Amino acid sequence: MYKKSVIPIIYRCDEKYKFFLINSITSVLKYYKGNQDLHFYISTNDDLDLSQLDDFKKQYTFEYSIININRDFLNQHDALKTKEHIALKKFLNPQFDELKDNNYNNSTYRFNPFSRSKTIIATGIYFLATTHHNRIVALDTDTLVISDITDLYNIDISNVVCSSCVDWGGHPTNFNPSVSVWNIEKFKEIFYMPNGILDKMENLYKHLTADSQPYCEQIQKILNDVIGSDILYIDKSWNVPITHMHLYPEPKIYHFSESWTGNKIVLDAYNSIVSKYL
Numbered sequence: 573m574y575k576k577s578v579i580p581i582i583y584r585c586d587e588k589y590k591f592f593l594i595n596s597i598t599s600v601l602k603y604y605k606g607n608q609d610l611h612f613y614i615s616t617n618d619d620l621d622l623s624q625l626d627d628f629k630k631q632y633t634f635e636y637s638i639i640n641i642n643r644d645f646l647n648q649h650d651a652l653k654t655k656e657h658i659a660l661k662k663f664l665n666p667q668f669d670e671l672k673d674n675n676y677n678n679s680t681y682r683f684n685p686f687s688r689s690k691t692i693i694a695t696g697i698y699f700l701a702t703t704h705h706n707r708i709v710a711l712d713t714d715t716l717v718i719s720d721i722t723d724l725y726n727i728d729i730s731n732v733v734c735s736s737c738v739d740w741g742g743h744p745t746n747f748n749p750s751v752s753v754w755n756i757e758k759f760k761e762i763f764y765m766p767n768g769i770l771d772k773m774e775n776l777y778k779h780l781t782a783d784s785q786p787y788c789e790q791i792q793k794i795l796n797d798v799i800g801s802d803i804l805y806i807d808k809s810w811n812v813p814i815t816h817m818h819l820y821p822e823p824k825i826y827h828f829s830e831s832w833t834g835n836k837i838v839l840d841a842y843n844s845i846v847s848k849y850l
Contacts, residue, residue: 578610579721579722580707581611581612582696582700582708582709582710583711584616584696584713585615585618586616592828593622596714599717600711600717601631602849605720606720606722609633609635610721611634612635612636613636613708614636615639615698616638616641616695617640617641617642617660617691617695620638639695641660641695643660649701652698652770658770693788693792697773697791700759701764701770706755707729707754709724709754710752712750712829714827715751715825716826716845716846716850717825718824719824724753727804729804732804733755733758733762733799734747734752734753734804735805736749736751737805737807737811738805740811740816745801747796749792750811751810751827762798768798769794769795772794807824812824813828814826814827814841826845828841
């Protein structure tokens with residue numbers, strides 16, 4: 573029997589970002605024109621109720637899966653099981669239960685060493701390292717996609733690890749993984765190789781217990797360092813942050829970084845774009 577091909581899309585999300593996740597998925601569905609099935613994977617280290625997505629199935633055809641990146645998940649994979657100090661295992665250690673259960677757990681303080689949101693970036697990476705798909709689109713939850721995601725998914729990445737945009741605010745050869753498409757076979761090679769992504773992530777466990785450069789930025793640096801030039805840079809219209817909206821009147825993807833902090837300027841811009849397109 574013929575099986576229709578799938579476009580898999582991975583998000584990483586915790587309770588704090590759920591509102592933005594729902595809007596981002598809505599935007600993907602609304603502007604999708606392809607004939608492949610869409611499957612949204614939501615990697616998390618939090619308890620998420622996404623039953624609201626079930627209502628969308630009355631209008632759109634898609635599937636979604638919540639992937640809990642917890643101790644059980646890590647222990648299902650031998651290469652992850654043996655890494656005792658990778659960030660999420662350190663975070664999931666029982667000694668942190670009291671901290672994880674109070675308000676400090678999801679503080680908006682960007683250097684909070686025990687925030688779930690500080691480690692949420694790692695959940696998507698562990699999913700990429702274990703998935704059966706050949707290629708995957710990765711999107712941040714605070715994106716709004718106003719173009720057909722098929723065009724992004726179909727970019728030829730057969731000879732590179734991933735495709736992504738140059739980081740707007742960083743080094744001209746650094747990429748921002750918040751909107752990217754991954755060649756999973758090549759990603760797994762550099763993830764598991766000696767001194768690869770997994771080894772370097774394991775060495776970051778100390779950043780969960782010390783105020784330093786944000787953990788998410790450390791992870792992004794690791795990805796850039798290991799992948800190096802093995803990347804296809806795509807047009808910046810695929811990932812336009814709020815600070816650069818004036819450069820792209822009609823971007824393909826809006827990106828509202830730090831939208832969860834309550835910054836009025838960011839939220840006003842976000843609500844304006846949501847009202848316009850959704």
